[in-house]
Amino acid sequence: MPDAPLPDPWPAPRATGPVEATVGLPGSKSLTNRALVLAALADGPSVVRRALRSRDSLLMAAALTGLGSHVDTSADDWTVTPGAFAGDTDVDCGLAGTVMRFVPPVAALSHGTVSFDGDPHMRTRPIGEVLLALRHLGVEVDDDGRGALPFRLHGRGSVRGGRVVLDASQSSQFVSALLLAGVRYDEGVDVRHDGKPIPSLPHIDMTVAMLREQGVEVDDSDAHRWAVAPGPLRALDRTIEPDLSNAGPFLALAAVSGGSVTVRDWPSETTQAGDAWGELLTAMGCAVERTPDGLRVTGPEPGTLQGLDVDLHDVGELTPVVAALCALASTPSHLRGVGHIRHHETDRLAALARELGGLGADVTEHPDGLSFRPAPLHGGLFHTYADHRMAHAGVVVGAAVDDVLVEDVATTAKTFTDFAGAWSALFGR
Numbered sequence: 001m002p003d004a005p006l007p008d009p010w011p012a013p014r015a016t017g018p019v020e021a022t023v024g025l026p027g028s029k030s031l032t033n034r035a036l037v038l039a040a041l042a043d044g045p046s047v048v049r050r051a052l053r054s055r056d057s058l059l060m061a062a063a064l065t066g067l068g069s070h071v072d073t074s075a076d077d078w079t080v081t082p083g084a085f086a087g088d089t090d091v092d093c094g095l096a097g098t099v100m101r102f103v104p105p106v107a108a109l110s111h112g113t114v115s116f117d118g119d120p121h122m123r124t125r126p127i128g129e130v131l132l133a134l135r136h137l138g139v140e141v142d143d144d145g146r147g148a149l150p151f152r153l154h155g156r157g158s159v160r161g162g163r164v165v166l167d168a169s170q171s172s173q174f175v176s177a178l179l180l181a182g183v184r185y186d187e188g189v190d191v192r193h194d195g196k197p198i199p200s201l202p203h204i205d206m207t208v209a210m211l212r213e214q215g216v217e218v219d220d221s222d223a224h225r226w227a228v229a230p231g232p233l234r235a236l237d238r239t240i241e242p243d244l245s246n247a248g249p250f251l252a253l254a255a256v257s258g259g260s261v262t263v264r265d266w267p268s269e270t271t272q273a274g275d276a277w278g279e280l281l282t283a284m285g286c287a288v289e290r291t292p293d294g295l296r297v298t299g300p301e302p303g304t305l306q307g308l309d310v311d312l313h314d315v316g317e318l319t320p321v322v323a324a325l326c327a328l329a330s331t332p333s334h335l336r337g338v339g340h341i342r343h344h345e346t347d348r349l350a351a352l353a354r355e356l357g358g359l360g361a362d363v364t365e366h367p368d369g370l371s372f373r374p375a376p377l378h379g380g381l382f383h384t385y386a387d388h389r390m391a392h393a394g395v396v397v398g399a400a401v402d403d404v405l406v407e408d409v410a411t412t413a414k415t416f417t418d419f420a421g422a423w424s425a426l427f428g429r
């Protein structure tokens with residue numbers, strides 16, 4: 001089927017002075033989708049409060065419903081009543097890495113055949129190491145040998161589990177996926193990583209912390225090894241924190257306009273990667289403080305934002321907005337350690353180099369990052385590649401530069417249903 005035509009490009013609102021605002025953001029994608037998976041595996045009904053309602057989390061809810069759980073998404077607090085893993089069913093992964101990676105190890109527990117597919121680009125995102133690991137743990141998987149969607153799992157109602165070695169250098173989600181479901185495998189799961197360094201490690205810490213909160217025993221005392229003991233998983237009653245990765249464009253707006261933006265309810269402790277915004281924006285010359293309302297960022301005088309030389313390996317998903325800021329900075333930047341984001345919603349390094357370069361940025365693409373030298377930017381069309389964070393990068397540049405058109409701002413619905421509305425409100429639109 002041909003892709004649906006894109007809507008008209010969106011004229012990104014331009015900040016004509018310092019933006020002063022306080023914003024409340026929807027819940028974290030990573031926390032919501034882990035909470036839903038754990039709830040479906042738990043020993044009783046769960047409540048996920050202030051769940052994120054967006055494309056990725058609704059796809060997760062639909063996948064778990066297809067596998068036999070009852071997920072009620074009608075109110076702000078979602079309830080999950082685990083049901084028998086029934087099969088046969090189809091799982092639509094959309095463009096959600098968390099659905100494509102976290103659901104197969106759960107589906108392996110079902111009685112029946114579970115078929116997985118997703119958006120066209122999803123067929124190119126890596127999953128092969130998870131499928132090999134599942135085979136090794138005793139699961140029957142049919143794929144075409146490419147290690148990608150589409151594939152089918154034939155569940156037998158239980159999984160032996162045990163030890164497995166995989167290479168998670170392409171995505172931390174490979175490890176998280178096996179740990180989340182491993183508690184329900186007969187022997188639990190003992191995952192070792194063998195390969196180049198794993199990106200996005202805070203996301204594995206998030207998985208381990210959430211399992212432990214539900215009473216699951218996890219041994220992560222050795223580097224590159226995680227062992228989950230088999231056993232019951234307590235039902236959840238959890239409030240989801242705001243999505244701190246999605247806070248990026250809002251805080252960046254303070255940075256580029258010389259204004260002040262507060263993101264409400266910033267947690268005092270968190271495993272979210274987006275907590276790094278404080279450190280990153282401080283290094284760029286912003287003032288960052290915690291107030292009773294949340295995290296407040298105040299930008300420097302417009303035109304004086306500092307460039308960054310930083311390794312973003314642990315927080316790769318922040319790269320698009322960081323890159324937009326570097327393109328606007330008054331000194332050079334080098335973003336390193338993020339080769340893995342070529343496997344995200346699009347090849348983000350190539351896309352950022354092309355789109356920021358297209359607006360005049362002096363940007364160089366490297367195998368594992370991007371570098372920038374200061375250059376005047378101009379308006380133009382910023383393509384989004386079905387990537388929510390490319391759209392975030394485009395609107396940040398558009399706030400500082402006249403006449404930037406963002407190709408498909410609606411693609412932000414992956415993790416933020418009315419991003420364009422929330423963004424426009426900051427400009428009095």
Ligand SMILES: O=C(O)C1=C[C@@H](OP(=O)(O)O)[C@@H](O)[C@H](O)C1
Pocket residue numbers: 029030031097098170171172173176199200203316317340
């Ligand atoms: O587990 C998670 O919730 C995520 C892990 C990270 O993936 P990678 O390890 O593939 O970067 C991150 O970039 C993604 O947005 C969410």
Ligand SMILES: C=C(OP(=O)(O)O)C(=O)O
Pocket residue numbers: 095096097098317344345389415
């Ligand atoms: C990499 C990302 O998403 P996904 O969960 O689809 O991997 C992201 O949100 O930046």
